[in-house]
Amino acid sequence: MSHSRTSKGTIGSRICRNSDTICICCDCGFFATRKWSWTDESLGFSSERGDKVIPLSLYLILGSQNCKYAPEFVLQEAIRGGVTMFQFREKGESALPYREKRDLAKRLQQICQNNDIPFIVNDDIELTRELNADGIHIGQDDRPLKDVRAWFPDKIVGVSAHDVGEASKAMREGADYLGVGPMYHTDTKPDIELVKGPAVIQAMRKSGIQIPIVGIGGITHANAEAVLRAGADGIAVISAITKDQDPYQAAQMFCTDKTKRLDNKQLLR
Numbered sequence: 001m002s003h004s005r006t007s008k009g010t011i012g013s014r015i016c017r018n019s020d021t022i023c024i025c026c027d028c029g030f031f032a033t034r035k036w037s038w039t040d041e042s043l044g045f046s047s048e049r050g051d052k053v054i055p056l057s058l059y060l061i062l063g064s065q066n067c068k069y070a071p072e073f074v075l076q077e078a079i080r081g082g083v084t085m086f087q088f089r090e091k092g093e094s095a096l097p098y099r100e101k102r103d104l105a106k107r108l109q110q111i112c113q114n115n116d117i118p119f120i121v122n123d124d125i126e127l128t129r130e131l132n133a134d135g136i137h138i139g140q141d142d143r144p145l146k147d148v149r150a151w152f153p154d155k156i157v158g159v160s161a162h163d164v165g166e167a168s169k170a171m172r173e174g175a176d177y178l179g180v181g182p183m184y185h186t187d188t189k190p191d192i193e194l195v196k197g198p199a200v201i202q203a204m205r206k207s208g209i210q211i212p213i214v215g216i217g218g219i220t221h222a223n224a225e226a227v228l229r230a231g232a233d234g235i236a237v238i239s240a241i242t243k244d245q246d247p248y249q250a251a252q253m254f255c256t257d258k259t260k261r262l263d264n265k266q267l268l269r
């Protein structure tokens, strides 16, 4: 697929005040950068901080506990299939101890670097710093966003949000993107909130949340389109890729015209 860039103007639900930043052929996030100036007059919000790329279209998250095969193989294959961004999330009862976790993280980071894919760390401030990762993802029960933003002014900082209130607060405090879920039932994360469904993304967009959103939780090839139609910029996936027999094909199947080529008219209103 070839991508082309836009100059200033309105793209979908967003107001873009910079040039050379957004892919206009399919709104896939390929040229999404933190040079975007997200402006929401009603919230008095504006953010403009650098030029980190945030390609959320197909965001793979994994740790060794999630994988049917070696994590390095799963990541390589998934990137070959079309994954655009990666989060290292080594978590749960069978998670590796710190040194092994760090060594695995380094190997996965190298794969991301070789393929020009942002490498994001889940939760772990020290690991983010030690590896000089491209960014960090934090939830509502993790370190406060204000602190994380101050520690990492130039990194991508993603925040989990479950309702409009959490999303507005995260946007005001400088989140670069929101992880919104759970979209559907999932067995991958034991401590999830009640299923929200794509409607919560629709509600966030209606209330004026303009920063990038990725839907998460129970996303499969069958339901991904509904998440994007609700207003998400991308989908975050664990088991639909990591547990598949063929991670390459599983990733590739998310990269169809239906899941990538959404324009404004196709969004649910």
Ligand SMILES: Cc1ncc(COP(=O)(O)OP(=O)(O)O)c(N)n1
Binding pocket: 059, 061, 087, 089, 091, 122, 123, 137, 138, 139, 140, 141, 142, 158, 159, 160, 178, 179, 180, 181, 189, 214, 216, 236
């Ligand atoms: C993209 C994305 N969205 C949401 C989450 C969940 O974060 P959190 O609520 O902090 O839960 P844990 O993943 O830390 O268990 C995420 N990791 N990524």
Ligand SMILES: Cc1nc(C(=O)O)sc1CCOP(=O)(O)O
Binding pocket: 160, 179, 180, 181, 182, 183, 185, 186, 187, 188, 189, 192, 193, 216, 217, 218, 219, 236, 237, 238, 239, 240
């Ligand atoms: C890590 C995570 N966070 C969620 C949230 O709702 O915030 S759901 C989830 C697990 C996603 O895994 P799968 O794609 O296998 O359902």
Ligand SMILES: [Mg+2]
Binding pocket: 122, 123, 137, 138, 139, 142
């Ligand atoms: Mg967390």
